[in-house]
Amino acid sequence: MVGILEGIRVLDLTQYQAGPVCTTWLGDLGADVIKIEAPWGDPFRATWMAKGMSVYFMAVNRNKKSICLNLRDERGLKIFKELVKHSDVVVNNYAPGTMERLGIGYKTLKEINPQIIFASISGFGQYGPYRERLSFDIIAQAMSGYMTITAQSATATTGVTDIPPVLVTDAIGDTFPGTVCALAIIAALYHRQRTGVGQEIDVSQLDSMVYLLSPSLVSYMLVGSTIPELRMKAPPGAYGLYKAKDRYVAIGAAPALMDRLAEVIGLKSVDAEKVKEWVKDKTAAEIEKLLVEGRVPVGIVREANEVLECPQILARDMVVEVEHPQYGKIKLIGFPIKLSETPGKIEIPPPSVGQHTEEVFSTILGYSREEVAKLREDGVVK
Numbered sequence: 608m609v610g611i612l613e614g615i616r617v618l619d620l621t622q623y624q625a626g627p628v629c630t631t632w633l634g635d636l637g638a639d640v641i642k643i644e645a646p647w648g649d650p651f652r653a654t655w656m657a658k659g660m661s662v663y664f665m666a667v668n669r670n671k672k673s674i675c676l677n678l679r680d681e682r683g684l685k686i687f688k689e690l691v692k693h694s695d696v697v698v699n700n701y702a703p704g705t706m707e708r709l710g711i712g713y714k715t716l717k718e719i720n721p722q723i724i725f726a727s728i729s730g731f732g733q734y735g736p737y738r739e740r741l742s743f744d745i746i747a748q749a750m751s752g753y754m755t756i757t758a759q760s761a762t763a764t765t766g767v768t769d770i771p772p773v774l775v776t777d778a779i780g781d782t783f784p785g786t787v788c789a790l791a792i793i794a795a796l797y798h799r800q801r802t803g804v805g806q807e808i809d810v811s812q813l814d815s816m817v818y819l820l821s822p823s824l825v826s827y828m829l830v831g832s833t834i835p836e837l838r839m840k841a842p843p844g845a846y847g848l849y850k851a852k853d854r855y856v857a858i859g860a861a862p863a864l865m866d867r868l869a870e871v872i873g874l875k876s877v878d879a880e881k882v883k884e885w886v887k888d889k890t891a892a893e894i895e896k897l898l899v900e901g902r903v904p905v906g907i908v909r910e911a912n913e914v915l916e917c918p919q920i921l922a923r924d925m926v927v928e929v930e931h932p933q934y935g936k937i938k939l940i941g942f943p944i945k946l947s948e949t950p951g952k953i954e955i956p957p958p959s960v961g962q963h964t965e966e967v968f969s970t971i972l973g974y975s976r977e978e979v980a981k982l983r984e985d986g987v988v989k
Contacts, residue, residue, distance in 0.1 A: 610637015611949035614621055615796065616694040617641065618687075619671060622649040624744070624778050625728045626700030626814065627667040628785025633792065634694070635671025635942045635951040641694075642671040643687070645678070646989045648919035648960040660934055664901030665957045669929070669939055673954065675989030678709055682987045687711060691719050693971050696792055700728040703738050713807045722805045723794045728788050732811035744814055747780030751816035756823050759835035764847045784815035844868075845882045848908065851891040858882065858894075871901035872920070931956040961989040 615638040619630040626650075627642075634640040642649075651664045677683040689713070691697065697716060699706055706712045706727070711726040727733060730742020748754050750941055754772035760769050788810040795806050817824065823833035832840065845860040845923030856871070860868040860882075869877045872885050886894055891907045898905035913939075915926055925941040968974040968988075982988045 609949065610635075610951065611946065612636040612638040612796075613721035615696065617696040617698060618643060618690055619844045620697065620699040620701070620706075621728070622669055622700065623651050624663065624781035625785045626698055627651070628782050629726070629728060629788040629792070630671065631667050631669060632786065632789035634955070635953070636793075637949065637951075638696075640671040641680075641690070641963070642668065642673045642958065643676050644673055644960060646675050646986065648675070652812065652960065658934075663935065665939070668957040669953050670955050671958060672967060673961055674964040674967050675924055675961035677771050677775065677987050678711070680987050682982065682985070682986075684710060686717055686968075686982075686987070688716075689972055690967075691716050691723060694720070694723065695796070696724045696726065697729070698726045698788070698792070702741060703727070703729050703733050704771075708924055718807065720805070722799055722803060724792060724799065724805045724808065726788055726792055726795075726808035726810065728784055728810045728812070730812050732814060733809045737813075739875075744778035744780035744812075745774060747784070747812035747816045748774060751780075751813055751823070752820060753780070753816050756833050756835060759833060759839070763835040763838040763842075766847075779819075780812055780816055783819055784810055784812045785810060787815045787818070843876065845879050849883060849886045849894075851886045851894055852889055853890045855895050855908040856886065857906045857908060858886075858898065859906075864903055867901055868898075868903050871897055871903060927953055929953055929956045932962075933959055964988050 612633060615633070617630055617633050617638050617640045619626070619640050621627050621642075622631060622644075626737045631644070649664065649668075651667075652661050654661055655663045663741055676686060678687060680812060691711075716723050726886055730746060731737035731740055749755050749772070754774060757773040758770040761773060762768055788808065791808045791810060795808060796864070799805055823835070825834060826834050826837060830837070838846070842952040844865045845858050848855050848857055858868075865877060868882070869875060872881070874881065877885075893908055894906050908912075914920060923941070925943065926938055927941045928936055928938050930935050937956065939953060939956075941953070944951060964983075965976065965979050967978050968982075969976070974982075979988065
């Protein structure tokens with residue numbers, strides 16, 4: 608089986624996390640993703656090191672070929688423009704204006720390849736009063752209200768008050784915008800297939816995070832309270848975290864399921880306080896078994912090792928082992944979308960810096976080994 612995006616070539620000028628998440632989606636779906644790095648490589652290669660590798664880089668850079676290209680050299684720019692002629696998508700997450708200053712903005716690339724799809728991910732987008740400001744995940748979470756609403760949700764779920772703003776881990780302020788951009792690119796490819804016309808895509812971290820908070824923000828606009836605040840004012844059944852004998856368990860008994868929960872507990876009616884009493888002398892495993900049998904949504908709050916050993920996760924191939932040329936066998940997270948005819952898969956492990964330079968230059972541009980060697984010698988490529 609082939610990937611649904613097989614035959615689509617993506618020039619990936621992204622670094623850190625938001626952009627690489629986007630291009631990983633495309634690579635997992637079968638696109639030929641060429642990661643174009645400066646001679647010193649993606650800065651993420653030297654971030655959060657463990658056992659000689661960057662865990663962040665390994666997580667978001669599979670299914671990509673790496674070439675090193677100095678875009679500050681005229682010959683490097685010329686090579687990039689040659690690649691654009693043979694490509695479908697260009698993705699970058701530079702600060703607004705950077706691509707234009709390099710001489711490879713959308714207007715320029717559109718003249719080279721009228722069908723090119725040009726996608727930019729930035730903190731605040733290509734226009735607006737905050738356009739020039741820099742951003743990372745923590746900024747997007749802070750300015751979108753995500754930290755505050757997460758703290759409100761924690762209060763609504765646990766009953767613990769005075770929780771400060773919460774930074775959600777694993778950079779959701781990068782991961783979600785990257786996912787949004789991948790969706791936008793696939794939509795643009797579909798539009799191009801129908802019309803033959805490429806287009807420019809502008810994805811903002813702040814916009815994406817505000818969209819993610821649509822229920823709470825719409826709730827605030829309509830009634831003056833976010834969703835967690837509404838839950839605190841009128842608790843929705845037994846929907847929250849409960850401390851069992853040994854650990855926490857999540858129970859999702861919305862109001863429509865309270866009769867079912869009461870039947871499991873053995874009472875005519877229940878509320879959150881009665882549930883707290885019921886769970887406190889039972890283990891989380893006992894509670895999970897009883898509620899699963901009673902058709903009440905329930906889940907034990909897991910540690911990372913338990914997630915990776917979960918039979919459901921393993922059955923759906925969400926933990927996969929690949930062979931890395933430098934680190935040997937490594938485990939990565941699998942592709943979350945299950946497609947019957949065009950399944951996503953990991954075919955290329957996260958690459959080393961410039962690992963595929965010669966391959967890309969020779970197969971796409973027709974450069975000889977000697978020409979590539981000369982470019983290396985001159986510092987244009989690595």
